[in-house]
Structure formats: C-alpha cells, structure tokens
Amino acid sequence: MGKSRKRRATIIDVAKECGLSQATVARVLNGQTGIHVKEITRNRVLDAAKRVGYQRNAIAANFRLQQTNTIAVSIADITNPFFPELVKGIQDVLREKGYSVVHLYNEWNPEVEQEHFDYMVRTCVEGAILSPSDTATDFSSLHTIPFVLLSNSEKFAMYDTVGNDSRSGMRLALERLYQLGHRRMALFVGGSMRSGSNWRAELFREFHRERGMSVSPENLLESDFGVSSTSSFSAARRIMNEFLDRPNLPTAIFSSNDILALASLQVANEKGIQVPERLSVVGMDGIFSGEVSSPPLTTVQKNRREIGRTAALALLDKIGANLEGPAKRQLLSCKLIERGSMGPALESHCG
Numbered sequence: 001m002g003k004s005r006k007r008r009a010t011i012i013d014v015a016k017e018c019g020l021s022q023a024t025v026a027r028v029l030n031g032q033t034g035i036h037v038k039e040i041t042r043n044r045v046l047d048a049a050k051r052v053g054y055q056r057n058a059i060a061a062n063f064r065l066q067q068t069n070t071i072a073v074s075i076a077d078i079t080n081p082f083f084p085e086l087v088k089g090i091q092d093v094l095r096e097k098g099y100s101v102v103h104l105y106n107e108w109n110p111e112v113e114q115e116h117f118d119y120m121v122r123t124c125v126e127g128a129i130l131s132p133s134d135t136a137t138d139f140s141s142l143h144t145i146p147f148v149l150l151s152n153s154e155k156f157a158m159y160d161t162v163g164n165d166s167r168s169g170m171r172l173a174l175e176r177l178y179q180l181g182h183r184r185m186a187l188f189v190g191g192s193m194r195s196g197s198n199w200r201a202e203l204f205r206e207f208h209r210e211r212g213m214s215v216s217p218e219n220l221l222e223s224d225f226g227v228s229s230t231s232s233f234s235a236a237r238r239i240m241n242e243f244l245d246r247p248n249l250p251t252a253i254f255s256s257n258d259i260l261a262l263a264s265l266q267v268a269n270e271k272g273i274q275v276p277e278r279l280s281v282v283g284m285d286g287i288f289s290g291e292v293s294s295p296p297l298t299t300v301q302k303n304r305r306e307i308g309r310t311a312a313l314a315l316l317d318k319i320g321a322n323l324e325g326p327a328k329r330q331l332l333s334c335k336l337i338e339r340g341s342m343g344p345a346l347e348s349h350c351g
Contacts, residue, residue: 009054018048029056071315072120072128074104074113075150079228081287082257082304083131086150089308090129097316099126107228108133117141127315132156146318148311152331160318162311162330166284167203169300169334173254173282174207176336181345182252182280183213186243188264189256190223190236200256219250229259236263244271251280251345258283258290258299265293265341276343286337295340302334 015025020041027037028045048054071094075083091101102125106113113133120128121141128147130139135155139147149156152163177185187204201220208215221243224235236259243249244267255261261283265275273279275295283290286301310330 009049009052011054013052014045014049014054017052018044020045029054068124068126069098070100070102070123070125071312072102072104072116072125073130074106074116074128075131076106076108076113076133077228078105079230080259081229081289082285082302085304086308089305089310090312091308092305093309093312093316106133110134110137113137114141120145127319129311129315146315148315148318150307150311157329158327160314160328162307162314163332164302164307164334165331166300166302166334167199169284169302169336170200170203170254171207172334172336173284173298173300174204176338177252177254177280177282177342178211180280180343182250183345184216184219184250184252186219186221186250186253187256188221188223188236188239188253188260190221190232190239190260204254218246223260232259233263236260237267240264240267244268244273249273249279251278252282252342253279254282254284256284258285258287258297261297261299261341262289262293265295265297269294275341278346280342280345282342284334290339293341298339298342299337300334301337303332307332 011022011025011029014029015022018025024037024041025045025048028042029049071090073087073090075087077083087103094101102123104116104119106116110133117139118141121144125145128142128145129150130147131150135153139159147159149159149161150163151161152166153161174185185204187201189200204220205215221239223232223239240263244264253261253264255264261281265281268275268279268281275281280298282298282300284300284302286299286304290297290299310332314328314330
C-alpha cells in the first residue's frame, strides 16, 4: 500500500497543544493587532505552532482579506526566446515589491487565453501583464483586474501598453542597408507574430517610395503562423528553400523577428549563398541565438528586460491608483546591432 500523505496542522491542533482557545490562537497566528495579547501568551502559541508543524495558509488568509499579492503574466509562446528576458524584468520588479508571479501560456489560442482570464478572476490576482494572442482579444472579463498589455499595436490604444518602437527600429535597419548600397531588398514576416504584420509591409513600401524605388511583390514574403518558435522556424525554412532558388535574388532580407532571420541564414548557408557577400540577412529582437550563428546575425535589438520592468512598474502604478486615468502607451527605443550577416551590396562592389 502507498504511504498516506501527512495531514496539514491546523489552528485547532495548535490550540490543543498549548491549551488555549482557538480564538486566541487565531489572533496570534493571523497577526491580528486590534486585540491585545500578552507576550507570554503569544510565545506560548508560537512555541506550540512550531511543535505541531503549523504553517499559516497564506492563500486562505489572503482570500479572506481579498488580497493575494499575486500577479498573472500571460504570454503566447513559451518556446520563443524573446520572452524569458522580458519575464525576468517583470519578476525582478514584482518580487522586490513582495508579489508572487503566476505564469500562463496560451499558445496563440484565444479560447485558452479566455480560460486563463477566467482563472485570473477566480483566483483574485491583483493584476496582470498580458501579451495578447490576437489584436481581437476580448478583455471584458478582466474588468475587475488592473492589467497592462505587452504590445506596441495602436489597436490597443484604449488600454495601458508597453512595447518597443518597432517601426523606428525597422527604419534603422532599412536605412543602414540603403547606406550599404542595397537597392533590392526583401521583407520576410510571419513566424509566431500573430499581433499583425501588415504595418511592416506598409512601412517597407513607404521607405522605397521615399527613395524613388519600387517593391517587387515577389520580395514580400510571409511565412505560416506557428504556435511555437520551433514550428515557425520550420515553416520559415520551407519558404526560404523555395525563395533562395529563384533567379535575380535580392541583396538583402529584413525579417520581422530573429527566428525568421536565422532560418533564412541557415538555408542560405546550406545552398552555398555567401552571407553577407551575396546576401545580407537582418533580424529583429536580439535573441542570444543570433550572437552565436554563423555568421553572427545583425539584428534590431529590443531591450526585453527593460520592457518587462517598465510594464511591471506601470502595473504597480495602476494597482496603487484610486481612479482610472487615461490609457498610457509607452514605447521603448530599439538599437541596431551590426554583426557579420550584413555588409555592402554586391552591386556596390562591382560599380
């Protein structure tokens, strides 16, 4: 027969051990300050609690007080290397303030996301930091919970958001490629980016129009959406295997995230396409894998830990505020990190 689990000691056990009433024991163990308890009595209760192995049920006590000191953090993709550093920034701030963090992952599934929202309400979390699964996510069930969104999308303008200034970051990369002589560039979007990539194509076309250049439709690439970075990487490889076999290839590819860029780089290496001599590859995010790729990946770096810290501080401000104010949108700047995967265009060498 299996060994039975030991029963958790209760206030009743402590009261029996020290020979005092349950009410007196509860006053001591729950830290009630409204009624005076003699020091000798307090020590008697604490000694008895230690002997019977009593541990205060903080969850039950917090529910009675309607205060759980718990914050929910919801992201879509646990496999995406973008998120760990960001979550670390969140946790650093919240732990310092005495909060526990509950991590939830919805795998880009709106139904699972709504189940998580229901869980947040049922468990009385004091706040939430959410990376939405979709721009159409319904947050109405969270009306009693303060929350901050991890997003730079203008579609969430009615909510408090924290994100990167990805538009400016993308322009940094395109302008640097232009300076290096690249006039035939491709844009690769998709991966696990379910928050919408249409603005990237618009910005890409706008950048070209401003310089009197045209964009070939065949150089606007979109990969299948994946529920994980692994499936996104595989889908991106399939796209690149076909694309890099075409004649008249562009001299540079800008990808909307590093997962796509690393897939492009890997396929180019397999096909013997020299990077960056024949093809420059630029990503976006600044994940660690890009530092150790061959060649190392040029990327638009997002300060993920600072995003997390900023989101946590914004949520704490919201929890501490008595009244709801106007929605705040905070965008953090990006930085172009130039590494070995980007160089002058082949045409510039020739002419």
